[in-house]
């Protein structure tokens with residue numbers, strides 16, 4: 170198995186393990202992006218898919234994060250779980266997923282989630298909670314008795330890994346850090362001081 174496949178397998182095993190616990194959002198991760206001034210920004214997203222291409226999350230393409238990713242596609246994810254105690258970090262560049270992929274994810278969402286996506290102009294100022302609730306009700310009415318189409322602003326990004334690091338706690342704080350890195354020669358793996 171090549172090193173990239175090994176890292177992804179390790180990542181998948183970790184997510185599978187956490188999903189068997191009672192953690193309420195086992196795929197919640199911190200996504201870091203950078204704005205045009207070089208200011209890093211962070212927020213939580215849910216990992217929607219993991220495959221050989223990378224880590225996919227879904228979002229609004231007009232959101233603050235998405236606007237930053239248009240200017241600078243570099244991003245990082247940090248996943249911390251308490252049980253088992255682990256930290257995973259992934260760095261790389263994002264790519265927009267295809268419309269077909271976005272449609273497939275959209276179809277799996279509950280109706281209320283779809284309506285919430287229509288109602289929310291994510292990251293834009295909102296004058297009151299009532300406005301959001303009114304918008305939700307309006308879209309509910311508009312799409313009565315019909316399938317709800319995917320808004321063109323609702324899609325996702327795949328973070329293509331260039332660096333994947335696993336941190337596991339060690340005896341007497343001698344924690345283990347295993348770092349997989351991609352270079353022109355392919356993937357390599359190294360230990361780092363904790």
Ligand SMILES: Cc1cc2nc3c(=O)[nH]c(=O)nc-3n(C[C@H](O)[C@H](O)[C@H](O)COP(=O)(O)O)c2cc1C
Nearest residue numbers: 194197212213214215227228229232233234235292
């Ligand atoms: C547990 C949790 C899961 C979330 N999942 C997502 C998600 O998958 N996609 C998303 O766009 N926002 C998600 N959010 C909301 C984001 O954290 C954030 O508030 C929103 O995306 C706007 O961020 P932005 O203004 O930086 O673009 C989630 C928040 C929490 C607390």
